[in-house]
Amino acid sequence: MYTTAGLLALAALVLLLPTDAHAYLDPGTGSYVLQMIIAGLLGAAFAVKLSWLRIKRFVAGVFSRNDRND
Protein backbone atom coordinates (compact mmCIF):
# COMPACT_ATOMS: atom_id res chain seq x y z
CA MET A 1 0.00 0.00 0.00
CA TYR A 2 2.85 2.40 0.78
CA THR A 3 5.21 3.43 -1.97
CA THR A 4 8.87 2.99 -1.09
CA ALA A 5 9.67 6.51 -2.26
CA GLY A 6 6.92 7.96 -0.06
CA LEU A 7 8.16 6.08 2.96
CA LEU A 8 11.76 7.10 2.39
CA ALA A 9 10.76 10.73 1.99
CA LEU A 10 8.70 10.52 5.16
CA ALA A 11 11.52 8.84 7.06
CA ALA A 12 13.97 11.47 5.88
CA LEU A 13 11.59 14.24 6.91
CA VAL A 14 11.15 13.07 10.47
CA LEU A 15 14.68 11.71 10.96
CA LEU A 16 16.15 15.07 9.97
CA LEU A 17 14.31 16.72 12.80
CA PRO A 18 16.63 17.54 15.70
CA THR A 19 16.02 15.47 18.82
CA ASP A 20 17.44 17.61 21.58
CA ALA A 21 14.13 18.33 23.29
CA HIS A 22 13.01 16.56 26.47
CA ALA A 23 10.43 13.85 25.86
CA TYR A 24 8.94 13.94 29.31
CA LEU A 25 7.68 17.49 28.90
CA ASP A 26 4.90 16.76 26.47
CA PRO A 27 4.90 13.82 24.12
CA GLY A 28 1.38 14.79 22.99
CA THR A 29 2.38 17.52 20.55
CA GLY A 30 4.63 15.20 18.56
CA SER A 31 1.79 12.68 18.22
CA TYR A 32 -0.44 15.41 16.81
CA VAL A 33 2.20 16.72 14.42
CA LEU A 34 3.06 13.21 13.18
CA GLN A 35 -0.60 12.59 12.36
CA MET A 36 -0.68 15.84 10.36
CA ILE A 37 2.53 14.90 8.51
CA ILE A 38 1.39 11.38 7.62
CA ALA A 39 -2.26 12.29 7.02
CA GLY A 40 -1.83 12.66 3.24
CA LEU A 41 0.09 9.41 2.85
CA LEU A 42 -2.25 7.33 5.02
CA GLY A 43 -5.38 8.89 3.50
CA ALA A 44 -4.15 8.21 -0.03
CA ALA A 45 -3.05 4.65 0.82
CA PHE A 46 -6.44 3.96 2.37
CA ALA A 47 -8.32 5.42 -0.63
CA VAL A 48 -6.27 3.19 -2.97
CA LYS A 49 -7.00 0.16 -0.77
CA LEU A 50 -10.74 0.88 -0.78
CA SER A 51 -10.81 1.28 -4.58
CA TRP A 52 -8.83 -1.92 -5.00
CA LEU A 53 -11.29 -3.80 -2.76
CA ARG A 54 -14.17 -2.34 -4.79
CA ILE A 55 -12.58 -3.47 -8.06
CA LYS A 56 -11.94 -6.94 -6.64
CA ARG A 57 -15.54 -7.19 -5.46
CA PHE A 58 -16.81 -5.99 -8.86
CA VAL A 59 -14.68 -8.51 -10.75
CA ALA A 60 -15.69 -11.31 -8.38
CA GLY A 61 -19.32 -10.25 -8.87
CA VAL A 62 -19.02 -10.40 -12.66
CA PHE A 63 -17.47 -13.86 -12.54
CA SER A 64 -20.01 -15.27 -10.11
CA ARG A 65 -22.82 -13.89 -12.36
CA ASN A 66 -21.19 -15.62 -15.34
CA ASP A 67 -20.98 -18.82 -13.30
CA ARG A 68 -24.69 -18.71 -12.64
CA ASN A 69 -25.44 -18.01 -16.35
CA ASP A 70 -23.39 -21.02 -17.47
Place this chain on the structure above:
Amino acid sequence: MTATTDGVGRTIGASFRDPGGFIFEDRSRLYRQVNHSAGRAFDDFIASGLYDRLVRDHLLIRHEERALASVASPEPALAHRIIEPERIELISYPYEWCFSQLKDAAAATLAIQKIALEHGHSLRDSSAFNIQFHRGRPVLIDSLSFEAYREGEPWVAYRQFCQHFLAPLALVARTDVRLGLLSRLFIDGVPLDLASRLLPGRTRLSPGLLIHIHLHARAQLRFAGRTAGKTHRVGRMALLGLIDSLSSAVAHMRWEPAGTEWADYYQDTNYTNAAMRSKAAIVEGFIDRERPRSVWDLGANTGVFSRLASARGIPTVAFDVDPAAVEKNYLQIRGREEARLMPLVVDLTNPSPALGWNHEERSSLLQRGPADMVLALALIHHLAISNNVPLERVARFLARAGRTLVVEFVPKSDSQVRRLLATREDIFPDYRQDAFEAAFSRHYHLIDKQPLPETERCMYLFRRREA
Protein backbone atom coordinates in the same frame (compact mmCIF):
# COMPACT_ATOMS: atom_id res chain seq x y z
CA MET B 1 -10.19 -2.44 43.18
CA THR B 2 -9.59 -0.14 46.07
CA ALA B 3 -12.09 2.15 47.69
CA THR B 4 -10.61 5.63 47.96
CA THR B 5 -13.05 7.66 50.04
CA ASP B 6 -15.42 6.78 52.80
CA GLY B 7 -18.90 8.14 52.38
CA VAL B 8 -22.30 7.02 51.33
CA GLY B 9 -20.94 5.18 48.34
CA ARG B 10 -17.21 4.86 47.81
CA THR B 11 -15.23 6.04 44.78
CA ILE B 12 -13.22 3.25 43.19
CA GLY B 13 -9.84 2.83 41.55
CA ALA B 14 -8.41 5.06 38.87
CA SER B 15 -11.65 6.71 37.78
CA PHE B 16 -10.77 9.89 39.70
CA ARG B 17 -8.80 11.03 36.65
CA ASP B 18 -11.92 11.61 34.59
CA PRO B 19 -13.90 14.80 35.43
CA GLY B 20 -16.78 13.36 33.36
CA GLY B 21 -17.67 10.69 35.90
CA PHE B 22 -16.44 7.97 38.22
CA ILE B 23 -17.00 4.44 39.45
CA PHE B 24 -18.36 3.93 42.93
CA GLU B 25 -19.57 1.16 45.14
CA ASP B 26 -22.84 1.15 47.04
CA ARG B 27 -23.99 -1.87 49.06
CA SER B 28 -21.41 -4.04 47.23
CA ARG B 29 -22.70 -3.15 43.77
CA LEU B 30 -20.64 -1.13 41.28
CA TYR B 31 -22.04 1.93 39.54
CA ARG B 32 -20.72 4.52 37.13
CA GLN B 33 -21.83 8.09 37.60
CA VAL B 34 -22.06 10.37 34.56
CA ASN B 35 -21.45 13.93 35.76
CA HIS B 36 -23.31 16.93 34.36
CA SER B 37 -20.07 18.01 32.61
CA ALA B 38 -20.15 14.86 30.45
CA GLY B 39 -23.94 14.57 30.31
CA ARG B 40 -24.42 15.88 26.79
CA ALA B 41 -21.60 13.75 25.31
CA PHE B 42 -22.98 10.63 27.02
CA ASP B 43 -26.58 11.26 25.90
CA ASP B 44 -25.35 11.87 22.32
CA PHE B 45 -23.36 8.64 22.48
CA ILE B 46 -26.50 6.68 23.45
CA ALA B 47 -28.77 8.55 20.98
CA SER B 48 -26.36 7.98 18.05
CA GLY B 49 -26.96 4.22 18.31
CA LEU B 50 -23.25 3.67 19.03
CA TYR B 51 -23.91 2.12 22.44
CA ASP B 52 -26.41 -0.40 21.02
CA ARG B 53 -24.12 -1.29 18.13
CA LEU B 54 -21.03 -1.84 20.33
CA VAL B 55 -22.97 -3.93 22.86
CA ARG B 56 -24.43 -6.01 20.03
CA ASP B 57 -20.91 -6.60 18.67
CA HIS B 58 -19.68 -7.63 22.16
CA LEU B 59 -17.20 -4.74 22.18
CA LEU B 60 -18.64 -2.71 25.06
CA ILE B 61 -19.90 -3.70 28.50
CA ARG B 62 -23.71 -3.63 28.77
CA HIS B 63 -25.25 -1.39 31.43
CA GLU B 64 -28.62 -0.59 32.98
CA GLU B 65 -29.58 2.93 33.98
CA ARG B 66 -30.58 3.38 37.62
CA ALA B 67 -32.80 6.08 39.12
CA LEU B 68 -30.60 8.74 40.76
CA ALA B 69 -32.57 8.49 44.01
CA SER B 70 -32.17 4.71 44.23
CA VAL B 71 -28.36 4.74 44.60
CA ALA B 72 -26.24 6.49 47.22
CA SER B 73 -23.69 8.40 45.15
CA PRO B 74 -20.72 10.00 46.95
CA GLU B 75 -21.22 13.10 44.75
CA PRO B 76 -24.99 13.37 44.20
CA ALA B 77 -24.86 17.07 43.23
CA LEU B 78 -22.74 16.26 40.15
CA ALA B 79 -24.93 13.39 38.94
CA HIS B 80 -26.46 13.53 35.47
CA ARG B 81 -27.09 9.79 35.22
CA ILE B 82 -26.09 6.67 37.13
CA ILE B 83 -25.55 3.42 35.27
CA GLU B 84 -24.84 -0.06 36.55
CA PRO B 85 -22.50 -1.94 34.21
CA GLU B 86 -22.46 -5.74 34.08
CA ARG B 87 -19.97 -6.95 36.66
CA ILE B 88 -16.58 -8.15 35.42
CA GLU B 89 -15.67 -11.37 37.22
CA LEU B 90 -12.03 -10.41 37.82
CA ILE B 91 -10.36 -7.16 36.78
CA SER B 92 -7.06 -7.96 35.03
CA TYR B 93 -4.26 -5.74 33.77
CA PRO B 94 -2.26 -5.63 30.52
CA TYR B 95 0.91 -6.74 32.33
CA GLU B 96 -0.94 -9.94 33.26
CA TRP B 97 -2.11 -10.71 29.71
CA CYS B 98 -0.39 -13.02 27.28
CA PHE B 99 0.55 -11.81 23.80
CA SER B 100 -2.72 -12.74 22.08
CA GLN B 101 -4.83 -11.24 24.87
CA LEU B 102 -3.05 -7.91 24.37
CA LYS B 103 -3.32 -8.27 20.60
CA ASP B 104 -7.08 -8.99 20.78
CA ALA B 105 -7.55 -6.05 23.17
CA ALA B 106 -5.71 -3.81 20.68
CA ALA B 107 -7.82 -5.05 17.76
CA ALA B 108 -11.00 -4.50 19.80
CA THR B 109 -9.96 -0.91 20.59
CA LEU B 110 -9.39 -0.16 16.89
CA ALA B 111 -12.65 -1.87 15.90
CA ILE B 112 -14.47 0.31 18.45
CA GLN B 113 -12.83 3.48 17.10
CA LYS B 114 -13.80 2.56 13.53
CA ILE B 115 -17.44 1.95 14.49
CA ALA B 116 -17.42 5.13 16.62
CA LEU B 117 -16.34 7.19 13.58
CA GLU B 118 -19.24 5.71 11.57
CA HIS B 119 -21.53 7.04 14.29
CA GLY B 120 -19.94 10.50 14.44
CA HIS B 121 -17.95 9.76 17.59
CA SER B 122 -14.32 9.15 18.51
CA LEU B 123 -12.52 7.45 21.40
CA ARG B 124 -10.98 10.13 23.60
CA ASP B 125 -8.68 7.65 25.25
CA SER B 126 -7.38 4.23 24.34
CA SER B 127 -5.95 2.97 27.60
CA ALA B 128 -5.40 -0.78 27.70
CA PHE B 129 -6.76 -0.63 31.27
CA ASN B 130 -10.17 0.27 29.81
CA ILE B 131 -10.35 -3.16 28.18
CA GLN B 132 -11.32 -6.16 30.28
CA PHE B 133 -11.91 -9.80 29.48
CA HIS B 134 -15.58 -10.58 29.96
CA ARG B 135 -16.96 -14.04 29.11
CA GLY B 136 -13.79 -14.82 27.19
CA ARG B 137 -13.75 -11.67 25.05
CA PRO B 138 -12.09 -8.24 25.31
CA VAL B 139 -14.66 -5.49 25.96
CA LEU B 140 -14.41 -1.76 26.65
CA ILE B 141 -15.60 -1.06 30.17
CA ASP B 142 -15.49 2.75 30.12
CA SER B 143 -18.75 3.97 28.57
CA LEU B 144 -17.54 7.56 29.08
CA SER B 145 -14.68 7.19 26.60
CA PHE B 146 -16.49 8.77 23.65
CA GLU B 147 -16.68 12.32 22.35
CA ALA B 148 -18.26 13.86 19.26
CA TYR B 149 -15.96 13.55 16.23
CA ARG B 150 -14.87 16.91 14.83
CA GLU B 151 -13.86 16.70 11.16
CA GLY B 152 -10.21 17.65 10.65
CA GLU B 153 -9.02 16.84 14.20
CA PRO B 154 -6.19 14.32 14.75
CA TRP B 155 -6.98 11.29 16.94
CA VAL B 156 -6.39 12.46 20.48
CA ALA B 157 -5.81 8.88 21.73
CA TYR B 158 -3.25 7.94 19.04
CA ARG B 159 -0.25 8.35 21.35
CA GLN B 160 -1.91 6.32 24.09
CA PHE B 161 -2.79 3.53 21.66
CA CYS B 162 0.82 3.26 20.49
CA GLN B 163 2.17 3.29 24.07
CA HIS B 164 -0.40 0.91 25.58
CA PHE B 165 -0.73 -1.57 22.73
CA LEU B 166 1.57 -1.25 19.74
CA ALA B 167 4.86 -0.78 21.60
CA PRO B 168 4.43 -3.70 24.07
CA LEU B 169 3.14 -5.98 21.29
CA ALA B 170 6.11 -5.13 19.08
CA LEU B 171 8.58 -5.59 21.95
CA VAL B 172 7.18 -9.03 22.77
CA ALA B 173 6.99 -10.09 19.12
CA ARG B 174 10.30 -8.66 17.94
CA THR B 175 12.59 -8.33 20.99
CA ASP B 176 11.72 -10.53 24.00
CA VAL B 177 8.52 -11.87 25.54
CA ARG B 178 9.68 -10.73 29.01
CA LEU B 179 9.36 -7.09 27.93
CA GLY B 180 5.58 -7.50 28.28
CA LEU B 181 6.26 -6.64 31.94
CA LEU B 182 7.32 -3.10 30.96
CA SER B 183 3.63 -2.19 31.10
CA ARG B 184 3.83 -2.78 34.85
CA LEU B 185 6.66 -0.26 35.15
CA PHE B 186 5.10 2.40 32.94
CA ILE B 187 1.49 2.84 33.95
CA ASP B 188 0.64 5.06 30.96
CA GLY B 189 2.20 2.71 28.46
CA VAL B 190 5.74 2.07 27.23
CA PRO B 191 7.46 5.35 26.22
CA LEU B 192 7.94 5.24 22.46
CA ASP B 193 11.56 6.44 22.51
CA LEU B 194 12.38 3.51 24.82
CA ALA B 195 10.47 1.07 22.60
CA SER B 196 12.27 2.46 19.56
CA ARG B 197 15.67 1.84 21.19
CA LEU B 198 14.79 -1.68 22.37
CA LEU B 199 13.38 -2.86 19.03
CA PRO B 200 15.79 -4.41 16.52
CA GLY B 201 16.82 -2.12 13.65
CA ARG B 202 15.07 -4.26 11.05
CA THR B 203 11.68 -3.27 12.50
CA ARG B 204 12.25 -0.01 10.60
CA LEU B 205 11.52 -2.02 7.46
CA SER B 206 7.97 -2.66 8.64
CA PRO B 207 5.88 0.37 7.55
CA GLY B 208 3.57 0.19 10.59
CA LEU B 209 6.38 0.02 13.15
CA LEU B 210 8.47 2.59 11.25
CA ILE B 211 5.67 5.16 11.35
CA HIS B 212 3.85 4.47 14.60
CA ILE B 213 6.85 3.71 16.81
CA HIS B 214 10.16 4.89 15.36
CA LEU B 215 9.04 8.07 13.60
CA HIS B 216 6.43 8.68 16.28
CA ALA B 217 9.18 8.63 18.93
CA ARG B 218 11.25 11.05 16.84
CA ALA B 219 8.32 13.40 16.39
CA GLN B 220 7.64 13.34 20.14
CA LEU B 221 11.24 14.28 20.93
CA ARG B 222 11.29 16.92 18.22
CA PHE B 223 8.10 18.69 19.27
CA ALA B 224 8.24 18.16 23.03
CA GLY B 225 7.19 21.23 24.95
CA ARG B 226 5.79 23.05 21.91
CA THR B 227 2.21 23.67 20.96
CA ALA B 228 0.91 22.20 17.73
CA GLY B 229 -0.20 24.72 15.13
CA LYS B 230 -3.65 24.05 13.68
CA THR B 231 -2.34 24.56 10.16
CA HIS B 232 -2.89 21.02 8.92
CA ARG B 233 -6.08 19.06 9.09
CA VAL B 234 -6.35 15.32 9.47
CA GLY B 235 -9.35 14.58 7.26
CA ARG B 236 -11.75 11.69 7.75
CA MET B 237 -10.07 9.60 5.04
CA ALA B 238 -6.66 10.17 6.68
CA LEU B 239 -8.06 9.21 10.08
CA LEU B 240 -9.58 6.02 8.65
CA GLY B 241 -6.20 5.41 6.98
CA LEU B 242 -4.48 5.81 10.35
CA ILE B 243 -6.84 3.30 12.00
CA ASP B 244 -6.38 0.91 9.06
CA SER B 245 -2.60 1.23 9.25
CA LEU B 246 -2.62 0.55 13.01
CA SER B 247 -4.97 -2.42 12.49
CA SER B 248 -2.67 -3.93 9.92
CA ALA B 249 0.39 -3.35 12.14
CA VAL B 250 -1.41 -5.17 14.98
CA ALA B 251 -2.64 -7.97 12.71
CA HIS B 252 0.89 -8.61 11.39
CA MET B 253 2.31 -9.02 14.89
CA ARG B 254 3.23 -12.67 15.61
CA TRP B 255 4.60 -14.47 18.62
CA GLU B 256 4.93 -18.25 18.73
CA PRO B 257 4.97 -19.77 22.21
CA ALA B 258 8.06 -21.96 22.25
CA GLY B 259 11.24 -22.41 24.17
CA THR B 260 9.91 -21.20 27.51
CA GLU B 261 9.85 -23.20 30.67
CA TRP B 262 6.52 -24.95 31.02
CA ALA B 263 4.69 -25.02 27.73
CA ASP B 264 5.61 -28.66 27.13
CA TYR B 265 5.00 -29.66 30.74
CA TYR B 266 2.35 -32.26 30.08
CA GLN B 267 4.63 -34.01 27.59
CA ASP B 268 7.33 -34.08 30.24
CA THR B 269 5.84 -35.33 33.51
CA ASN B 270 6.28 -38.39 35.64
CA TYR B 271 2.55 -39.13 35.69
CA THR B 272 1.08 -42.21 34.13
CA ASN B 273 -2.23 -41.73 32.33
CA ALA B 274 -3.98 -43.56 35.15
CA ALA B 275 -2.47 -41.21 37.75
CA MET B 276 -3.58 -38.18 35.71
CA ARG B 277 -7.11 -39.60 35.58
CA SER B 278 -7.25 -40.25 39.31
CA LYS B 279 -5.88 -36.79 40.04
CA ALA B 280 -8.63 -35.26 37.89
CA ALA B 281 -11.26 -37.43 39.58
CA ILE B 282 -10.09 -36.37 43.06
CA VAL B 283 -10.08 -32.67 42.10
CA GLU B 284 -13.57 -33.02 40.59
CA GLY B 285 -14.77 -34.69 43.76
CA PHE B 286 -13.41 -31.84 45.90
CA ILE B 287 -14.98 -29.20 43.60
CA ASP B 288 -18.38 -30.93 43.67
CA ARG B 289 -18.21 -31.22 47.43
CA GLU B 290 -17.40 -27.52 48.03
CA ARG B 291 -19.36 -26.04 45.06
CA PRO B 292 -17.21 -22.85 44.94
CA ARG B 293 -18.55 -19.68 43.28
CA SER B 294 -15.10 -18.82 41.92
CA VAL B 295 -11.83 -20.69 41.45
CA TRP B 296 -8.24 -19.51 41.12
CA ASP B 297 -5.96 -22.18 39.71
CA LEU B 298 -2.43 -21.15 40.74
CA GLY B 299 0.33 -22.59 38.56
CA ALA B 300 -2.32 -23.70 36.08
CA ASN B 301 0.00 -24.27 33.11
CA THR B 302 -2.28 -24.59 30.05
CA GLY B 303 -5.40 -24.98 32.21
CA VAL B 304 -6.06 -28.72 32.06
CA PHE B 305 -7.27 -28.80 35.69
CA SER B 306 -8.78 -25.27 35.57
CA ARG B 307 -11.25 -26.68 33.06
CA LEU B 308 -12.58 -29.13 35.63
CA ALA B 309 -13.99 -26.03 37.37
CA SER B 310 -14.85 -23.82 34.38
CA ALA B 311 -16.63 -26.68 32.61
CA ARG B 312 -19.00 -26.74 35.61
CA GLY B 313 -19.87 -23.09 34.92
CA ILE B 314 -17.67 -21.79 37.75
CA PRO B 315 -15.82 -18.55 36.87
CA THR B 316 -12.19 -19.68 36.91
CA VAL B 317 -8.86 -17.90 36.53
CA ALA B 318 -5.83 -19.91 35.39
CA PHE B 319 -2.63 -18.23 36.59
CA ASP B 320 0.79 -19.21 35.36
CA VAL B 321 4.24 -17.67 35.35
CA ASP B 322 4.98 -18.89 31.82
CA PRO B 323 3.68 -16.62 29.04
CA ALA B 324 3.85 -19.53 26.59
CA ALA B 325 1.56 -21.71 28.71
CA VAL B 326 -0.88 -18.81 29.15
CA GLU B 327 -0.77 -18.12 25.42
CA LYS B 328 -1.63 -21.74 24.62
CA ASN B 329 -4.42 -21.68 27.18
CA TYR B 330 -5.86 -18.43 25.79
CA LEU B 331 -5.79 -19.63 22.18
CA GLN B 332 -7.71 -22.73 23.27
CA ILE B 333 -10.24 -20.63 25.21
CA ARG B 334 -10.73 -18.37 22.19
CA GLY B 335 -11.02 -21.29 19.79
CA ARG B 336 -13.62 -23.07 21.89
CA GLU B 337 -15.35 -19.87 23.06
CA GLU B 338 -14.96 -20.85 26.70
CA ALA B 339 -16.74 -18.08 28.59
CA ARG B 340 -15.89 -19.14 32.14
CA LEU B 341 -12.12 -19.38 31.98
CA MET B 342 -9.57 -16.55 31.96
CA PRO B 343 -5.81 -17.18 31.85
CA LEU B 344 -3.33 -14.67 33.30
CA VAL B 345 0.45 -14.43 33.50
CA VAL B 346 1.39 -14.01 37.16
CA ASP B 347 4.62 -14.86 38.96
CA LEU B 348 3.47 -16.04 42.41
CA THR B 349 6.89 -15.29 43.87
CA ASN B 350 6.38 -11.64 42.86
CA PRO B 351 2.65 -11.13 42.20
CA SER B 352 1.13 -7.95 40.72
CA PRO B 353 1.44 -5.12 43.26
CA ALA B 354 -0.90 -2.17 43.92
CA LEU B 355 0.19 0.56 41.51
CA GLY B 356 -0.32 4.16 40.52
CA TRP B 357 -1.37 7.25 42.40
CA ASN B 358 -1.57 6.58 46.15
CA HIS B 359 -1.29 2.84 45.30
CA GLU B 360 -4.95 2.98 44.32
CA GLU B 361 -5.10 2.95 40.53
CA ARG B 362 -4.33 -0.74 40.00
CA SER B 363 -5.04 -3.32 42.68
CA SER B 364 -2.64 -6.00 43.80
CA LEU B 365 -3.51 -9.59 43.01
CA LEU B 366 -4.70 -10.35 46.55
CA GLN B 367 -6.77 -7.15 46.72
CA ARG B 368 -8.77 -8.54 43.79
CA GLY B 369 -9.52 -11.74 45.71
CA PRO B 370 -10.16 -13.80 47.60
CA ALA B 371 -11.43 -16.60 45.43
CA ASP B 372 -13.87 -19.12 46.83
CA MET B 373 -11.49 -21.97 46.04
CA VAL B 374 -7.78 -22.12 45.23
CA LEU B 375 -6.20 -25.00 43.32
CA ALA B 376 -2.48 -25.49 43.99
CA LEU B 377 -1.59 -28.59 42.02
CA ALA B 378 2.05 -29.60 41.56
CA LEU B 379 2.95 -26.15 42.85
CA ILE B 380 4.13 -26.40 46.47
CA HIS B 381 7.58 -27.81 45.67
CA HIS B 382 8.28 -24.91 43.31
CA LEU B 383 7.44 -22.34 45.99
CA ALA B 384 9.10 -24.20 48.87
CA ILE B 385 12.23 -25.53 47.14
CA SER B 386 12.90 -23.40 44.05
CA ASN B 387 11.93 -20.20 45.85
CA ASN B 388 12.92 -21.08 49.46
CA VAL B 389 9.55 -20.15 50.98
CA PRO B 390 8.88 -22.02 54.27
CA LEU B 391 5.75 -24.19 54.08
CA GLU B 392 3.98 -22.18 56.79
CA ARG B 393 4.35 -19.03 54.66
CA VAL B 394 3.11 -20.84 51.58
CA ALA B 395 0.01 -21.81 53.58
CA ARG B 396 -0.43 -18.23 54.81
CA PHE B 397 -0.32 -16.85 51.25
CA LEU B 398 -2.74 -19.46 49.89
CA ALA B 399 -5.14 -18.79 52.79
CA ARG B 400 -5.23 -15.11 51.81
CA ALA B 401 -5.94 -16.05 48.20
CA GLY B 402 -8.99 -18.26 48.83
CA ARG B 403 -11.44 -19.79 51.31
CA THR B 404 -10.91 -23.44 50.43
CA LEU B 405 -7.80 -25.07 49.05
CA VAL B 406 -7.12 -28.11 46.94
CA VAL B 407 -3.42 -28.78 47.23
CA GLU B 408 -1.09 -31.53 46.04
CA PHE B 409 1.88 -32.47 48.20
CA VAL B 410 4.86 -33.65 46.19
CA PRO B 411 7.46 -35.40 48.42
CA LYS B 412 11.24 -35.15 48.08
CA SER B 413 11.38 -38.69 46.75
CA ASP B 414 9.31 -37.64 43.71
CA SER B 415 11.40 -37.43 40.52
CA GLN B 416 10.26 -33.84 39.82
CA VAL B 417 11.47 -32.68 43.24
CA ARG B 418 14.70 -34.67 42.91
CA ARG B 419 15.26 -32.78 39.66
CA LEU B 420 14.84 -29.46 41.50
CA LEU B 421 17.32 -30.61 44.15
CA ALA B 422 19.84 -32.05 41.69
CA THR B 423 21.70 -28.78 41.19
CA ARG B 424 21.52 -27.39 44.72
CA GLU B 425 22.19 -28.21 48.34
CA ASP B 426 19.23 -29.71 50.21
CA ILE B 427 18.60 -27.06 52.87
CA PHE B 428 15.00 -28.16 53.35
CA PRO B 429 14.92 -30.64 56.25
CA ASP B 430 11.30 -29.58 56.99
CA TYR B 431 10.03 -30.41 53.53
CA ARG B 432 8.18 -33.57 54.64
CA GLN B 433 4.55 -34.61 54.52
CA ASP B 434 4.05 -34.45 58.31
CA ALA B 435 5.61 -30.95 58.47
CA PHE B 436 3.47 -29.92 55.50
CA GLU B 437 0.30 -31.05 57.30
CA ALA B 438 1.35 -29.27 60.50
CA ALA B 439 2.15 -26.00 58.67
CA PHE B 440 -1.12 -26.01 56.74
CA SER B 441 -3.17 -26.92 59.81
CA ARG B 442 -2.19 -23.59 61.35
CA HIS B 443 -4.24 -21.82 58.66
CA TYR B 444 -6.72 -24.48 57.58
CA HIS B 445 -8.99 -27.27 58.77
CA LEU B 446 -8.19 -30.54 57.01
CA ILE B 447 -11.35 -31.77 55.28
CA ASP B 448 -10.08 -34.65 53.16
CA LYS B 449 -6.84 -36.31 52.11
CA GLN B 450 -6.35 -38.85 49.31
CA PRO B 451 -3.08 -40.41 48.13
CA LEU B 452 -2.59 -40.31 44.37
CA PRO B 453 -2.35 -43.89 43.06
CA GLU B 454 0.87 -44.93 41.27
CA THR B 455 2.70 -41.88 42.68
CA GLU B 456 4.15 -40.77 46.00
CA ARG B 457 1.99 -37.66 45.95
CA CYS B 458 -1.05 -36.82 48.08
CA MET B 459 -4.11 -34.63 47.43
CA TYR B 460 -5.63 -32.49 50.20
CA LEU B 461 -8.83 -30.50 50.66
CA PHE B 462 -8.54 -27.73 53.25
CA ARG B 463 -11.01 -25.13 54.54
CA ARG B 464 -9.59 -21.86 55.86
CA ARG B 465 -9.74 -21.16 59.62
CA GLU B 466 -11.79 -17.97 59.92
CA ALA B 467 -10.48 -15.57 62.57
